[in-house]
Amino acid sequence: MLLAGVLTADRAAANTTLLTDSVKTTSKHAIVETDRTAWWEKARFGMFIHWGVYTIPAGVYNDKKIPGLGEWIMHDAKIPLDTYKAYAKQFNPTQYNPDEWVMMAKAAGMKYIVITTKHHDGFALFDSKASDWNVVKATPYGKDLIKPLADACRKQGMKLGFYYSQANDWTNPGGAAAGGHWDKAQDGSMDDYIDKVAIPQVKEILTKYGDVAELWWDVPTGMTKERAAKFLPIVAMQPNIITNDRLGGDVKGDLFTPEQYIPATGISGLWETCMTMNDTWGFKTTDHNWKSSQTLIRNLIETSSKGGNYLLNVGPEPTGKFPQPIVERLDAIGKWMKVNSESIYNTTPSPFKVLTWGRATTRHEANGNTTLYLHVYNWPTDGKLMVTGLQNEAISAKLLANGKALTTSKTDGNLYVNVPANASDENATVIKLLIKGKPDVTPFVPTQEADGTIALLPGYADMHAAQGGEAMRAEGGNEQNIGYWTDPKSSASWKFVVKKAGTYKVETAAASEKGTKITLKSGSETLNADVDATGGYGRYKKLTPGTFTFSAPGTYTISLASNTGTWNPVNVRKIILSPAN
Structure with missing residues (x-):
């Protein structure tokens, strides 16, 4: 996957989502669903598989534990080519059972699989005529690993996609290496590598195994427009294929691909969050930091809700078996999906900006009404679930797990669902709520807390873009930030309620590689702040630009905009207002 500093990185887990501190600097996406992509948007859930020779060292080289991602060990430990290639002599996955893999994916509720046909180490899991560095010619196993998986997927009705590292290749001469080569045997012409290895291998994987559902490029180091353009006629050989946004050369693809995080407010267009169960993509014996089944289930809900x-x-593992913690988590997810998959497949985003007890997904019915699937994490103790701001008439409500009918009521402009004393599922209990018409939700406005503070989270903001420009985005989970602020004409604003008049101190935190200037405005007051160069988009520095005065209780607005002719991207965390006295 991606190398830290290239785009996103190996991120730390939050409770139900993952935090990113990255700023994307490529041009905006213009992705529109078509008949070709319709199946994908309904699917919501897929399996990523990272497998290769790197599973032999599995994070250890010369008796040292190598930090970082398992599949990056050759790069991170600067292992010479001859030494690394010798690992292939131990790669003999005699327990590989692709039918079992597909059955586990199906049982977990997954609708498609994407496997690494060739990762950055250049090792191909298929029989390739373009390079002998492949599973058939370089290992004692001596058989194509992709064909039996393609056959198993076809037999079981599972869609299959391929990951292919088109630019980074640390063993075939001329392939790129993020950060540069470390072995003279890697040197060569990148154009020759593209023409003689990458292009032929992509043609092989797109012509040998039947229909390919998705093509997953990765890390476009050195990919110019001219190099990227060479791949497009080959991709066109699969007219129904879906591609991601990482080919390089300004090729947009169909999917935006957040890595290891779930965008706080979702993304316009088609997007796919890829995420690990522990901290690494490829098998690593020293990584036991497994996310809980509950976290993974809620991540699936979170992604679908956006x-x-x-x-x-x-x-x-190198044997071809899934590690036991993976088997256990797939089984747990499958048990939840067996009951609740209706609330995930073929759903659209939540109409709510904030739900304190969980998340929601939506299905628009043919008769004009709407089904809301309420995924409740925090079960109400008073027997009433408040669906904040929902104005529609409720037609019916029931527990999805057992069909038990529930009653509803309305108070103070909020709809309430009367629920049993206890939740039926500790991961997420789903309530199926049918409402009349399209969702009519009163916009959420944050209100002053009992201690006098007002927290303006990025996820609460309204994002504004100039005509033809790109809006910034709310990112992250528990620690949100406004990111992707690459257009100086874009801005954000918050409405909020002040209960006690007075002067309020303004605090936030910002991160920028090169430094820039920002402006905060409320009414006739303006605060300007210099953002120092922090050396990275994940390195935040506290800002205290000044104070705002609110003369009476009521609803106010604060806006955030750029304030410089020379704009540099910046990430901004939540804005906190607190009484100055």
Whole structure:
């Protein structure tokens, strides 16, 4: 996957989502669903598989534990080519059972699989005529690993996609290496590598195995427009294929691919969050930091509630078996999906900006009414679930797990669902709520807390873009930030309620590689702040630009905009207002 500093990185887990501190600097996406992509948007859930020779060292080289991602060990430990290639002599996955893999994916509720046909180490899991560095010619196993998986997927009705590292290749001469080569045997012409290895291999994987559902490029180091353009006629050989946004050369693709995080408010267009179960993509014996089944289930819900797909990774052992923690988590997810998959498949994003007890997905019915699937994490103790701001008439409500009918009521402009004393599922209990018409939700406005503070989270903001420009985005989970602020003409604003008049101190935190200037405005007051160069988009520095005065209780607005002719991207965390006295 991606190298830290290239785009996103190996991120730390939050409770139900993952935090990103990255700023994307490529041009905006213009992705529109078509008949070709319709199946994908309904699917919502897929399996990512990272497998290769890197499973032999499995994170250890010369008796040292190598930090970082398992599949990056050759790069991170600067292993010479001859030494690394010798690992292939031990790669003999005699327990590989692709039918079992597909059955586990199906049982977990996954609708498609994407496997690494060739990762950055250049090792191909298929029989390739373009390079002898492949499973057939370089290992004692001596058989194509992709064909039997393609056959198993076809037999069981599972869609199959291929990951292919088109630019980074650390063993075939001329292939790129993020950060540069470390072995003279890697040197060569990148154009020759593209023409003689990458292009022929992509043609092989797109012509040998039948229909390919998705093509997953990765890390476009050195990919110019001219190099990227060479791949497009080959991709066109699969007219129904879906591609991601990582080919390079300004090729947009169909999917935006957040890595290891779930965008706080979703993304316009088609997007797919890819995520690991522990901290690495490829098998690593020293990584035991497994996310809980509950976290993974809630990540799937979170992604679906924001209109994206969840591509959850497994890293098989060199034998071909899935590690037991993966098997256990797939089984737990499958048990939840067996009961609740209706609330995930073929759903659209939540109409609510904030739900304190969980998340929601939506299905628009043919008769004009709407089904809301309420995924409740925090079960109400008073027997009443408040669906904040929902104005529609409720037609019916029931527990999805057992069909038990529930009653509803309305008070103070909020709809309430009367629920049993206890939740039926500790991961997420789903209530199926049918309402009349399209959702009519009163916009959420944050209100002053009892301690006097007002927290303006990025996820609460309204994002504004100039005509033809690109809006910034709310990112992250528990620690949100406004990111992707690459257009100086874009801005954000918050409405909020002040209960006690007075002067309020303004605090936030910002991160920028090169430094820039920002402006905060409320009414006739303006605060300007210099953002120092922090050395990275994940390195935040506290800002205290000044104070705002609110003369009476009521609803106010604060806006955030750029304030410089020379704009540099910046990430901004939540804005906190607190009484100055």
